[in-house]
Structure formats: C-alpha cells, structure tokens
Amino acid sequence: MTDASLPWSHAPVKVGLVGAGPWARAVHARVLAAGPETQLTAVWARRAEAARETAAPYGADVAARFEDLLDSCEAVAFAVPPSVQAELACRAAEAGKALLLEKPLALDLPSAQRLVDAVDTAGVVSQLVLTSRYNPATRRFLAAAQGVDAVGARACWLHGAFLGGDFATAWRLEHGALLDLGPHVLDLLDAALGPIVRVRGTGDPRRWIELTCEHASGAVSQASLSGSVNVERGITRIELFGPHAELVYDGAALDHEESWPVLRREFATAVRTGKSGELDVHRGLRLQTLMAQALEA
Known part of the structure; x- marks a missing residue:
C-alpha cells in the first residue's frame, strides 16, 4: 500500500x-x-x-x-x-x-x-x-479475504441520495443504482472472492436491484443495491461466509478522508x-x- x-x-x-x-x-x-x-x-x-x-x-x-x-x-x-x-x-x-x-x-x-x-x-x-479502494481499512479487508476460503457472500449498498439533494442528478435518476453503486460493489466482490465469471440482475435499478454473482472460485455472492430508500445513514456492507468465522466489511464506518x-x-x-x-x-x-x-x- x-x-x-x-x-x-x-x-x-x-x-x-x-x-x-x-x-x-x-x-x-x-x-x-x-x-x-x-x-x-x-x-x-x-x-x-x-x-x-x-x-x-x-x-x-x-x-x-x-x-x-x-x-x-x-x-x-x-x-x-x-x-x-x-x-x-x-x-x-x-x-x-x-x-x-x-x-x-x-x-x-x-x-x-x-x-x-x-x-x-x-x-x-x-x-x-x-x-473506498484507496482506504486503508478496505485494503486490510481485501488482504484478509485472500486468507479465507469463502463459499458465499452477501453485500448491501443502500442510500437515499436519489430521493433528493445534490446527488439526485439526471443520469443517476435515469439509470439508477447499478451504474452508480454497482462499480463499487462488483469491484470489491471481484477482489475479495476472485474473478466474477457471471452476474445476473433482477429488479429495477431505479428502485432496487439484486445481483447474483458466480465466481471462478466456485463462490456465489449476492448484492442488494438501491439509492431510493429512506435509511438514516447509508448501508455499505459485505459479509463473507465459509468454514471460517464470518469476515465483515462495514464501509459505512470508513473515514473517507x-x-x-x-x-x-x-x-x-x-x-x-x-x-x-x-x-x-x-x-x-x-x-x-x-x-x-x-x-x-
């Protein structure tokens, strides 16, 4: 680093x-x-x-x-x-x-x-x-993820910025959470569990979209994305599961500075x-x- x-x-x-x-x-x-x-x-x-x-x-x-x-x-x-x-x-x-x-x-x-x-x-x-990829805490999580045999993961990227305010911009409202939040989630899942070889999406990116990712390692990850939900603070979380203890990444706790x-x-x-x-x-x-x-x- x-x-x-x-x-x-x-x-x-x-x-x-x-x-x-x-x-x-x-x-x-x-x-x-x-x-x-x-x-x-x-x-x-x-x-x-x-x-x-x-x-x-x-x-x-x-x-x-x-x-x-x-x-x-x-x-x-x-x-x-x-x-x-x-x-x-x-x-x-x-x-x-x-x-x-x-x-x-x-x-x-x-x-x-x-x-x-x-x-x-x-x-x-x-x-x-x-x-988040430049944050020391994220890099510690990704380093730890390389040492675990994860068979599955859950991710959640939720906020309410599309409901109003500076970031309720035209392109975000038209294309939704997949293009706005998807790069962050897919990047971290791909880095933590190994290359994603297939991803399927269900739902409406402007409201709520679910992603199911199959990784080259055999692991499967799922991610929930929305920018249109009323949550008190953004939820940015990844959980890795396997025979080891659960490994958790809480992006909402990061100091982005x-x-x-x-x-x-x-x-x-x-x-x-x-x-x-x-x-x-x-x-x-x-x-x-x-x-x-x-x-x-």
Missing part, C-alpha cells in the same frame, strides 16, 4: 479539472489542490460561474474552453456525468494527458470500450476513482512513472462489462 506520509520528491503533477458540481467542489478540487503530489492548475465547466467558484479557493485558473484546459495541464481529472466523461476523456487521451476518471467510465459498454481504446492507443496513464491522500499519491506516482496501477481504465471496462451483463439478464 502506498505510504502517503512519505516525502514527495518529484514536481507536482499539474492537473486540470473538468466539472464544477458538488462532487467536484467537495472532493476533486480540494484533494488535488492539497498536494504536494498534485497541483490544481485550471477548472473548466460548461457553466463558467460554477467553474470560477470551484477554482477560486485554490487560485486555479478558469479555462474558457476544454482545449484551453488541456493546454494548461499534464493530467485531467473528471467530475462530470458518464456520457460527458466518455466523450471528453477520449479527447484528453488523444492529447497525451493522463486521466483521473470517475466511475462508471460511460453509460454503456461500447462507449467505455472506445475510451479504453483511446487510452491504449495514446499510451497514457489512467486511474479510476473507486473511493483517509482515502484521498492515498489516491492522490498513487495517481501522481503513476503519472511520474508512466505506469498505471491496478485500478486503471481496464478495471473500469471490466466493471462496465459486468454491469452490462447484469442488465442483459
């Missing part, structure tokens, strides 16, 4: 931010500007006033055009809807920029594949913002070494493929 407390001996990576919504302001701009591994150089958004509000606290420039943003940085972070990300990230890759991408990569599998092809053709670094220094250090390290890590665009494509399979079922 990356030790984000060690001194950073390289020049900070100059990062331009695409997007100026609540998530961009609360996470991307703040985390990238904190350094020392990265420097927020500019912000571009379709709403110029929102871009100014996002950039101002950190002394970053406001790019008048997306092309101007590309001219000001060596890496681009995205905090926009998946359809917008899929289009603009291809252009950024073609311009030779490293990519810090949100999940899902795109709204559909063909668009995600085009983005992967653009990244591979350009040979640029990519990294996916799967928030512990994730950001690790994410920032690993992205900057990837850019400086020219080598993407495990959580790159190809990981995003695998998760997109699994979600497409669930929708087909």
Whole structure:
C-alpha cells in the first residue's frame, strides 16, 4: 500500500479539472489542490460561474474552453456525468494527458470500450476513482479475504441520495443504482472472492436491484443495491461466509478522508512513472462489462 506520509520528491503533477458540481467542489478540487503530489492548475465547466467558484479557493485558473484546459495541464481529472466523461476523456487521451476518471467510465459498454481504446492507443496513464479502494481499512479487508476460503457472500449498498439533494442528478435518476453503486460493489466482490465469471440482475435499478454473482472460485455472492430508500445513514456492507468465522466489511464506518491522500499519491506516482496501477481504465471496462451483463439478464 502506498505510504502517503512519505516525502514527495518529484514536481507536482499539474492537473486540470473538468466539472464544477458538488462532487467536484467537495472532493476533486480540494484533494488535488492539497498536494504536494498534485497541483490544481485550471477548472473548466460548461457553466463558467460554477467553474470560477470551484477554482477560486485554490487560485486555479478558469479555462474558457476544454482545449484551453488541456493546454494548461499534464493530467485531467473528471467530475462530470458518464456520457460527458466518455466523450471528453477520449479527447484528453488523444492529447497525451493522463486521466483521473470517475466511475462508471460511460453509460454503456461500447462507449467505455472506445475510451479504453483511446487510452491504449495514446499510451497514457489512467486511474479510476473507486473511493473506498484507496482506504486503508478496505485494503486490510481485501488482504484478509485472500486468507479465507469463502463459499458465499452477501453485500448491501443502500442510500437515499436519489430521493433528493445534490446527488439526485439526471443520469443517476435515469439509470439508477447499478451504474452508480454497482462499480463499487462488483469491484470489491471481484477482489475479495476472485474473478466474477457471471452476474445476473433482477429488479429495477431505479428502485432496487439484486445481483447474483458466480465466481471462478466456485463462490456465489449476492448484492442488494438501491439509492431510493429512506435509511438514516447509508448501508455499505459485505459479509463473507465459509468454514471460517464470518469476515465483515462495514464501509459505512470508513473515514473517507483517509482515502484521498492515498489516491492522490498513487495517481501522481503513476503519472511520474508512466505506469498505471491496478485500478486503471481496464478495471473500469471490466466493471462496465459486468454491469452490462447484469442488465442483459
């Protein structure tokens, strides 16, 4: 695991931010500007006033055009809807920029594949913002999971953000919990129990969807996903079962502030070494493929 407390001996990576919504302001701009591994150089958004509000606290420039943003940085972070990300990230890759991408990569599998092809053709670094994966507690859980012979698992990812508020956005309300929460759940189940070889989905992603996953190990996992239920606090939980004692992951108890220094250090390290890590665009494509399979079922 990356030790984000060690001194950073390289020049900070100059990062331009695409997007100026609540998530961009609360996470991307703040985390990238904190350094020392990265420097927020500019912000571009379709709403110029929102871009100014996002950039101002950190002394970053406001790019008048997306092309101007590309001219000001060596890496681009995205905090926009998946359809917008899929289009603009291809252009950024073609311009030779490293990519810090949100999940899902795109709204559909063909668009995600085009983005992967653009990244591979350009040979640029990519990294996916799967928030919990950069948390030390999550990594301890995944390390522990490698030492148990799990035959089954249950997962539950529930919240009420789609009922109203900043994150009840158009793409989330249209496509539901599978595209929003599915990448997190499928990624962790795949990492904890071994590769998922088949996934089936039942229900309505806009209300409640159940996933049943078959793993190469022979294990079977099930996951309940919803963003449209009234719960006092989000429920983010995975339980692994087998001949061993139950192994539990409680994501709701995580301090997400512990994730950001690790994410920032690993992205900057990837850019400086020219080598993407495990959580790159190809990981995003695998998760997109699994979600497409669930929708087909």
